[in-house]
Amino acid sequence: MKISILSTFVLWLMLSSSQYQYQDLVGDWQLVYFDGIERVKSSPEYQSRGPEFRSGVEAKIKFRLENTVYKFKSGDTLEYTDFVKQTIVLKKAKIELAQGNIINIHEDGKTKQAEIIELDDERMVLQPISKSAGAGKLVFERIHEKEE
Numbered sequence: 001m002k003i004s005i006l007s008t009f010v011l012w013l014m015l016s017s018s019q020y021q022y023q024d025l026v027g028d029w030q031l032v033y034f035d036g037i038e039r040v041k042s043s044p045e046y047q048s049r050g051p052e053f054r055s056g057v058e059a060k061i062k063f064r065l066e067n068t069v070y071k072f073k074s075g076d077t078l079e080y081t082d083f084v085k086q087t088i089v090l091k092k093a094k095i096e097l098a099q100g101n102i103i104n105i106h107e108d109g110k111t112k113q114a115e116i117i118e119l120d121d122e123r124m125v126l127q128p129i130s131k132s133a134g135a136g137k138l139v140f141e142r143i144h145e146k147e148e
Contacts, residue, residue, distance in 0.1 A: 020119050022076070022097045028143040029124055031068035035136020037061055070140060078105060102129070114138075 040046055046057060067088050071079040078093045093107035101116040103126070117137060118125040124140040 020101050020116055024119055025072040029070045029140035030143050031065050032141050033139040
């Protein structure tokens with residue numbers, strides 16, 4: 001019994017520390033959730049306001065989710081939508097996958113980082129690495145091409 005528990009633990013440790021490959025990221029990913037949603041909805045400002053205000057916030061959240069797409073291209077390129085002054089902007093960045101499942105996003109002479117928390121064929125969870133508090137997890141689902 002002790003051997004099977006130890007074997008299971010060792011296998012879990014090996015799997016949990018596995019390094020993802022860039023090829024695992026290639027494809028289109030739709031943002032479906034981010035931790036900030038819960039912080040907004042649990043805030044006193046949101047809770048104390050009326051239905052009109054809350055529905056406006058819900059519409060903004062839905063718009064942001066529907067319009068945030070990451071497209072990892074073969075090689076080292078990421079095309080993604082971002083919001084600049086409430087306008088959707090298409091951006092491109094160079095990507096490097098580093099040890100510890102860290103994504104380095106190089107754009108305009110600056111580097112942003114995110115840790116891959118979870119990644120499989122259908123779901124990707126990223127944790128931005130930031131000095132500022134509140135950088136919550138981002139949950140993406142793979143976009144599949146529609147067959148016609």
